[in-house]
Amino acid sequence: xxxxxxxxxxxxxxxxxxxxxxxxxxxLFARSKNGKFILRIEDTDIVRSxxxxxxxxxxxxxxxxxxxxxxxxxxxxxxxDRYYSVIDYMLxxxxxxxxxxxxxxxxxxxxxxxxxxxxxxxxxxxxxxxxTGNNSNNYVIRFRNPDNGHVVFNDLIRGEISFSNNEIDxxxxxxxxxxPTYNFCSVIDDYDMGVxxxxxxxxxxxxxxxxxxxxxxxxxxxxxxxxLSILLDNNGKKLSKxxxxxxxxxxxxxxxxxxxxxxxxxxxxxxxxNKEIFSLNEVISxxxxxxxxxxxxxxDVNKLLWYNKYYMNNLSIDYIVNDFINYAKLLNLNFDKNIxxxxxxKLTISRCNTMKEIIDKYKYLYSNKINLNxxxxxxxxxxxKLIFIxxxxxxxxxxxxxxxxxxYKIQNxxxxxxLNKENKKIxxxxxxxxxxxxxxxxxxxxxxxxxxxFNIINRIKNIIELIKx
Ligand code: GLU
Numbered sequence: 001x002x003x004x005x006x007x008x009x010x011x012x013x014x015x016x017x018x019x020x021x022x023x024x025x026x027x028l029f030a031r032s033k034n035g036k037f038i039l040r041i042e043d044t045d046i047v048r049s050x051x052x053x054x055x056x057x058x059x060x061x062x063x064x065x066x067x068x069x070x071x072x073x074x075x076x077x078x079x080x081d082r083y084y085s086v087i088d089y090m091l092x093x094x095x096x097x098x099x100x101x102x103x104x105x106x107x108x109x110x111x112x113x114x115x116x117x118x119x120x121x122x123x124x125x126x127x128x129x130x131x132t133g134n135n136s137n138n139y140v141i142r143f144r145n146p147d148n149g150h151v152v153f154n155d156l157i158r159g160e161i162s163f164s165n166n167e168i169d170x171x172x173x174x175x176x177x178x179x180p181t182y183n184f185c186s187v188i189d190d191y192d193m194g195v196x197x198x199x200x201x202x203x204x205x206x207x208x209x210x211x212x213x214x215x216x217x218x219x220x221x222x223x224x225x226x227x228l229s230i231l232l233d234n235n236g237k238k239l240s241k242x243x244x245x246x247x248x249x250x251x252x253x254x255x256x257x258x259x260x261x262x263x264x265x266x267x268x269x270x271x272x273x274n275k276e277i278f279s280l281n282e283v284i285s286x287x288x289x290x291x292x293x294x295x296x297x298x299x300d301v302n303k304l305l306w307y308n309k310y311y312m313n314n315l316s317i318d319y320i321v322n323d324f325i326n327y328a329k330l331l332n333l334n335f336d337k338n339i340x341x342x343x344x345x346k347l348t349i350s351r352c353n354t355m356k357e358i359i360d361k362y363k364y365l366y367s368n369k370i371n372l373n374x375x376x377x378x379x380x381x382x383x384x385k386l387i388f389i390x391x392x393x394x395x396x397x398x399x400x401x402x403x404x405x406x407x408y409k410i411q412n413x414x415x416x417x418x419l420n421k422e423n424k425k426i427x428x429x430x431x432x433x434x435x436x437x438x439x440x441x442x443x444x445x446x447x448x449x450x451x452x453x454f455n456i457i458n459r460i461k462n463i464i465e466l467i468k469x
Contacts, residue, residue, distance in 0.1 A: 003035025004194045007062075007069075008186065010042045011054035014247035015061045017299055018201060018231045018239050021265045025228060025292070026199040027067045028266075032287040038193055039072035042186065044179050046077070061248045065258050066280070071193070076185045083180040086188055086218070087141055087173060095217045096173060098139040099126040122170045141174035143184070143214055151209035156197075156226040156289045163209040171210050187211045191220050199289075202227040226289050229269060232298045239299055251304070255327060255355030259315065260308035269293045277310065305353045312349045320345055327355045338452030339366045347442050347450055364436045365451045377430075377466060384426070385467050391419060391427055392467070396460045405453050411445040434463035 007023040009015060030037040039062065041055055059073060076083075090096035099122075101109075110120045127144065145168050152162045173184035190198060198208075205227050215222055231239040239246050251261055263278055270293070272278070272286050312320060321342050328335065335341060344365055345358070352358045380388065398413050419427055432441055435456065441447055448456050 001196060002194075003030055003033040003196050004038065005030040005035065005197045005199055006038035006040050006072075006190070006193065006195050007067075008038075008040040008042050008189070008200075009058055010045060010182070011051065011058060012045065013054060013241050014244070014249065015058050016239065016241050016246040017248060017265065018246070020061065020065065020067075020248050020261075021231065021268055022199065022201055022228060023062065023067050024065075024262065024265055025270070025287075025289075026197075027069075028283055028287040029197060029199060029289060030070075031284045035196070036070040037068075038074070038195065039069035040074045040076070040189055040193070041072075042076050042182060044076045044182065044185055046177070046179055057249065061252075064252055065248070065262060074189070074193070076189065079185070079189070080180070082192070083174075083185055083188060087180065087184075090143070090173075090217070091141065094144065096141050096143050097127055097170075098129065099142045099170075099172075100129070100139045101125055119167065121167075124170060127170070138176060140172045140176055142170040143173050143210075143217070145170050145210070145213055151212050153208060153212060153222070153225055155205075156224055157292050158227060158294055161205065161208070163206075165209075165213070168209055168213065171214075173214075183207055183210050184214060187214045190223055191215070191218075195223050197224045197226065199226045199228065202229055226292070228292065229294055230296045231268060232296050234298065234300065236298070245301075246299075253330065253356075255357065255359065256304065256308050257311045257315070257323060257355070259311045260304060263311070264304045264307045268297045268299060309353050312352070312355075317342060317346060320349065324355055324358070328359065331359065333359065333366075335366050336455075338454040340450050340452060343446075343450045347446050351442070364438075365447060365455075380426075380467065384423075387419075387423065388427060388430060389464055389467050391417060391423075392430075392460055392464050395431075396457060396464070399453065399460070400457060405449065407445045407449045410448050414445055430463060430467075431460075434459050 005026040007019075007026050009019055009023075027037050029035070039058075041058065043055065055073075055075075062069070087096060091098070101122075105125070106122070109123055113120045122142065126139075126142070146165045149165050150162050151165060151168070152160060155161050171183055172181055174180050189195075208225055208227075212222055233239050233243075233246075244250055248261070252258070259279075262280060263276075266278055266283055267276070270283075270287070270291055272291065278286075315323075324341065324345060325335075344362065348358045348362050352361060395413070395417055398416070399410075402409055402413065414428075417424060417427060428444060429439065432439065432444055432447075435441070435444075435447055435451060451459075
């Protein structure tokens, strides 16, 4: 069997972690079986999903993560003619019918059902109105759901699931605005696109019997279904779509490596023994739907940071440099050419959890403008000031004249500064302060080296001027 899976988000908001997991598992399943993976944007809810940037956001997020698709992106709003022709067929064959019930009637019906403790459901009032093709415009089209029997399907993660038909409504498949609805379009698309495995979130379990009934009414073979469990936040609540920290690009913007995010998302519900670290290629060779958990899983940001730190320290330094430069571009940061980015990263990655932390914490190494906190200089008396001005001038000259810009050489120059022990300590503090605007940093010789000769000379000149003032 040629496996075809799809990811079919509705662009009603930013792509969130739960949706990415759905996309990733569908993609992994297709890739692990040499199958095809489709990206389909389900944008027929035109009130909620007409925002172009949500559509673009889906594409950008998938592209960033490298979840590539073989076909698509398809947009349902480009396929309306196809849906209309199927609906026409369904009307003509009495599989669907026009429903002229007013909102008021449906409201009254619903209220009386609730009062009588009956599950609200359309009562089939318009089922027997004959289709004439030119009734008034104010109607919806409903699918004629079977009255009796059960819909039973074998979920590849959960096993057999059964629904009684008398619990299922006559689903609206075309709204009054002439736009078909999700449950209908999705079924037609899955059929047209040859989807063999529908892998999606468990919130769609109750849609599955409706979709199966539509498929059966059209004489179409059913795909396989697999419903993934929900993701929970730290408080045990369902991961909210509205919370921006569940948006996948939020993690990109905050300096998380895609390798870390992918590895962590893979582990949210799928496991292979106690193994924690997986490359995508490895998972492709190991992935299997029957290893997926049925239980809700907690999304833990600290665990993600753990993965991120792991990947920052274990991917090749050249890869990290490239990723860091791209990340800096995303933040509109341009490093001047004197900065030794590779050395900056070598010096800082083991001290940080994210790329953003490196950018924020070590800003002083690449930013031309640092606003020194001058109160530190107030502790120096006039005599000390004169001493330090002269020592800084000598130090500056030696650095300037040195042809060798290496950590070793810089350390030598630092060692040669002729001051007594006490003053040497103050000199180091002033120098560190001139470069980092703080009292703690990685070793001085290393930060001087990384910041580059040009930057350091300017900063020493700057501190001399400040001491003079
Ligand atoms: N468009 C649906 C959603 O975003 C997914 C439907 C499906 O996978 O069948 O939840």
